Amino acid sequence: MKQRSAMVAVWTALLIAVGIALSLSAMKSGRTDFESPVGEEPGPRGTTTAIRPWPEATEVRLFVEDVSYDERARTGVTMSNPKGVVLNAVQRATLDRSVTLYRMTAKEYANAVSAACFIPHHFFRYYDKSGRQLGELAVCYCCGGVDFSPAFRNLRRNEEWQFDFDAVEKMLKEMGVPTEVNCDA
Incomplete structure (x- = not known):
């Protein structure tokens, strides 16, 4: 023994x-498990598809919920500019290039995580020529999430919307629009 x-x-x-x-x-x-050694290619990646939300829209407006939570509670107002800002053609093109649909590989899907919160403060609203709202792209710079309303496309379990936050943030800064809005709450 x-x-x-x-x-x-x-x-x-x-x-x-x-x-x-x-x-x-x-x-x-x-x-680390997230890096490949020099000379070794990373594992297979999923596929990315460019998406142009509501291409029939003739106007896109940006709305920002930039009023502090305390002031909201006191006044009921959420936006300092309730009419929004109309995007010009260059800004619209930047926004259109920023949205993609990503289909994950089985391995990526098995390891996928998502943000625990989604409290967007930037809303890109799409309108047709009669002024009727077609849809909205909600963007959260706090957690790095995006969503469409109504659903632009039903996603499969292994799909996710991806967004070029850096390109749109650069555009927003050029417009004088902050991105870190109420992220500390």
Whole structure:
């Protein structure tokens, strides 16, 4: 019995030593599970499809819920500019290029995570030539989420909307519109 206990102890120590050696080796090389070593291609990626929301829209307006939560509670007002800002042709093109549909691989889907919150403050509303609202793209710079209302397209479980936050943020800054709105609440 003592011999069996000794063998279990030896094997346990050996496995622990191998684990430590592998961990130190990974740390020394600087490689993590999210990086590929030099010369090695990353695993297969899903497919990206460009999407132009409501192409029949003749006007897109930006609305920003930029009033503080305290002032909202006191006044009931959520936006300092309730009429919104009409995007020009260049701004509309930037917005249109920023929206894509991403279909994940099975491995990506198995490891996918999503934001726990979605409290958007930037709303791009699409209107037809008669002034009727066709839909809305809601953007949250706090959590990095986007959504369409009404649903522009029903998503499959392995699909997600992706958005070029940097390109649109640059455009918004040029327009004098902040992106970090009420993110600390």
